[in-house]
Amino acid sequence: MKTHEFLTLLEQHKNKTLLFEYAPNAFVGNNYHITEVKHIQVDSVDCGAQTDAWNETIVQLWESPNDIGKDQAMSVLKALGILNKVGRIKPYNPVAELKIEYSNDAFHTAQLFINDYALQNNSLILKLAVQKTDCKAKEACGIKEEAQPLGEVAEPCCEPGGNCC
Incomplete structure (x- = not known):
């Protein structure tokens, strides 16, 4: 609002x-x-x-x-x-x-x-x-927009060796 x-x-x-x-x-x-x-x-x-x-x-x-x-x-x-x-x-x-x-x-x-x-x-x-917090650079970080199945965690955007940080 x-x-x-x-x-x-x-x-x-x-x-x-x-x-x-x-x-x-x-x-x-x-x-x-x-x-x-x-x-x-x-x-x-x-x-x-x-x-x-x-x-x-x-x-x-x-x-x-x-x-x-x-x-x-x-x-x-x-x-x-x-x-x-x-x-x-x-x-x-x-x-x-x-x-x-x-x-x-x-x-x-x-x-x-x-x-x-x-x-x-x-x-x-x-x-x-x-x-909730979110990654605004999903495309640059290689994160798919698809919903994750229960129990699975999306790969963090800024993990060591990632392509965005």
Whole structure:
């Protein structure tokens, strides 16, 4: 989801509560805060020596120990207020990919994509997902795009003696 799509979605559901589902039936606690918004410029070189560049917006969530047991999560309107204030200080790149950064005691720190959303009762539920790492230079590394049978592991792109690193 692009940053402008995220902000538009929030604008359309201002009167709802904002929930984040970081795994199936696992939600960020109602005690979450938006603690940071990062405007990231990625400038990369992959294992096939190809360059790439893109922008990301990362919204960091944190569960406050002072608000444990809170009965209702943040409203979409409050989240929009925070995000709009950030946008006035450091303007967003509207086409930047949006990620949610989150962790708790049972879930490692990860940057999650908004995979889908649902409206349920009076809530906007953002369904988050992890995007697995991947080799962007499969052709240069001689890796076939075919699915691997269960139990088999594809040859690593950058193994010693490989043709791409």
